[in-house]
Amino acid sequence: GAGVSQTPSNKVTEKGKYVELRCDPISGHTALYWYRQSLGQGPEFLIYFQGTGAADDSGLPNDRFFAVRPEGSVSTLKIQRTERGYSAVYLCASRPGQPQHFGDGTRLSIL
């Protein structure tokens, strides 16, 4: 069956621009997570959705980062006024129980 799908796979943009990253979870998975992985490091938690609502957004680094999941399925991570330090692979995961199933990620490069 289909796994977690993330688009685009790669995104290159300039400092200060706005970007949107999309995650399409496995069908029926109500829990959805966003993580950020910098080169050579483990992933870092950003935000967790249960259904349509953000149950925990404590990992978002600042108010330039925002995520939505309006219909409880697809989620979009939005980043405003991007900085070079935001360059990383952004991973999405979903689960029914355990474990979390990960997408291939979006590699975001801020020039």
Added chain:
Amino acid sequence: ELKVEQNPLFLSMQEGKNYTIYCNYSTTSDRLYWYRQDPGKSLESLFVLLSNGAVKQEGRLMASLDTKARLSTLHITAAVHDLSATYFCAADMDSNYQLIWGAGTKLIIKP
């Protein structure tokens, strides 16, 4: 502070040898996960360990959990080249199941 610490961070070994990767965690949830990541790829779930004394095996990999010591191990038996990858352990932060990750162990197995 919630932490997950892996060691070693880098391991180069010959085929046929045995080795162990260690994961210490300080979260209170005692649920521990092992994932594998190949270069440029996403995270593949290997093991889910949910209780003290849990031991799981898949092929040449075996994972165990000691909740009293807050320690999990991933043991590799008679390593083969195909096991070369980065291995991550992760622990739940809390009941929302968002994960705190170790830094990863980059494993290189030489033929």
